[in-house]
Amino acid sequence: MAIVLNQLSALEAARLLQRRELTAAQLLRACFARIEQREDTVHAWAALDKDAALAQAEALDKGAIRGPLHGLPFGVKDLMDTSDLPTTYGSSIYKDHQPEADAAVVALCREAGALVAGKTVTTEFATYKTPVTRNPIDPAYTPGGSSSGSAAAVADFMVPFALGTQTAASIVRPASYCGVVGFKPTFGVIPRDGIKPVATSLDTVGCFARTVPDIGLVASVLMRNPELQKLDYSGKPRIGMYRTLQWRHVMPETKEAYAQAADVLARAGAIVRDVELPSDYCSLVQLQSDVMAYEACHALARERKEYEGQMSPRLLDLLDAGAGISDEDYRSKLTLAGERYERADGWFEEFDVLLTPSVAGEAPLADLGTGDPLFGRVWTLFGVPCVHLPFAQGPHGLPVGLQAIGRRGDDHKTLSIGAWIHERLTR
Structure with missing residues (x-):
């Protein structure tokens, strides 16, 4: 069977590129052919420069292997600065904005040999x-x-x-709805220089790929840790099944996937137990919303002052909510979040990872918005690593999955066990 180049996983393509059995130009042309075929339907791209990208690919093919991402095309969320493509941050305010330098994460990927295919749409x-x-x-x-x-x-x-970012659930939610693996690492382990801030104590850089080992490859560059390319796990993981206090919002398809995961993983040798639900954790969802609103109000103060007419009503509502929170109240909310995390951290003495809903269920209709970030807010507030694992389908044939949550700083362990879980759930 002939290889369909654009359907290669990142790891598969990287191995062929490293052995010079595939050229960067060949892979990039296949990706651009797919974009040309499907972009009028999907509308994934905010900016593309095919000729410039192909010129860079051909230059890579003539030189030495640059690094572990050599020749891999990738998408850059249009919240991240790029020196050779416009960056609009998803707003008409910046429709003509051309940064002078790359965001740090873009520079890291280029240094490792990757090629920017274009800028991807952000809200x-x-x-x-x-x-x-x-x-x-x-x-x-x-x-x-x-x-x-x-x-x-x-x-x-x-x-x-x-590449993507998460301030509430902006990696795990689209990963779930689109049926790909999405990784939000521990807060602060990937640099944010050159990325438009929204909420400085929450904004986290992550990535999307089609397998967990692909994520490990990319994360090894973003986190400057080659060990992330090795996700072998041979033990019996201790998995805590965590329904969350928002379980009443979960749709039947996610409940079914949750039960399926618990059964399959237990039969595969994992130690699977339910996690106790602390009743006072209900307030954490609102706590994250308040912190995000306060910090966004500060981060977007200039835009609000000078370009309020070009901002959406819902964004202005968020900024108004933030303006109503005092500095003292904001600091107390951060203190409370820290105290709640310290208690939650104890869960990871008993469990290696938690398995929990990423979203309520299948993707909603496009006219209804981008979906509820409810099931990502607490984990972003806690700054813990999260990896979404797709493995099921809902009643409309759309993807369903769960997210694995690890202890803060345990990104390698979380990805390794995430790969173990995903392999068994997708057999």
Whole structure:
């Protein structure tokens, strides 16, 4: 059977490129052919420069192997600066904005040999406004947000990986809706220089790919840790099944996937037990919302002052909410979040990872917005690593999965056990 180049996983393509059995130009042309075929339906891209990207690919093919991502095309969320493509942050305010330098994560990927295929669509300042991007599985449905274009581009085989950010649930939610693996690492382990801030104590850089080992490859560059390329796990993982206090919002398809996962993983040798639900954790969802609103109000103060007419009503509502929170109240909320995390950290003495819903269920219709970030808020507030694992389908044939949550700083362990879980759930 002939290899379909644009459908190669990042790891498969990287191995062929490292052995010079595939050229960067060949792979990039295949990806651009897919983009040309599907972009009018998916609308994943905010900016493309095919000729410039191909010139860079051909230059790579003439030189030495640059690094572990040599020749891999990738998508860059349009919240991240690029020196050779415009960066709009999803807002008309910045429609003509051309940065002088790359964001740090873009520079790291280029240094490792990767090629920027283009800028992927983000919602307005990575918040809530419905984007033009559609779910590649069925364009009547949303791809999620705010990393809409990145998730859709990977899911539709336009690129093998893409970069995203999460402030509430902007990686795990679109990964879930589009049926790809999405990784939000421990807060602060990947640099944010050159990325438009939304909430400085929450904003986290991550990535999308089609397998967990692909994520490990990309994360090894972003986190400057080659060990992340080795995700072998041979033990019996201790998995805590955590329904969350928002279980009443979970749709039947996710409940079914949750039960299926518990059964399959227990039969595969994992130690699987339910996690006790602390009743006072209900307040953490609102706590994250308040912290995000306060910090966004500060981060977007200039735009609000000078360009309020070009900002969506929902974004202005968020900024108004933030303006109503005092400095003292904000500091007390951060203190409370820290105290709650310290208690939650104890769970990881008993469990290696938690397995919990990423979203309520299948993707909603596109006209209804980008979906509810409810099931990502607490984990972003806690700054813990999260990896979404797709493995099931809902009643409309759309993807369903769960997210594995690890202890803060245990990114390698979380990805290794995530790969172990995903392999068994997708057999």
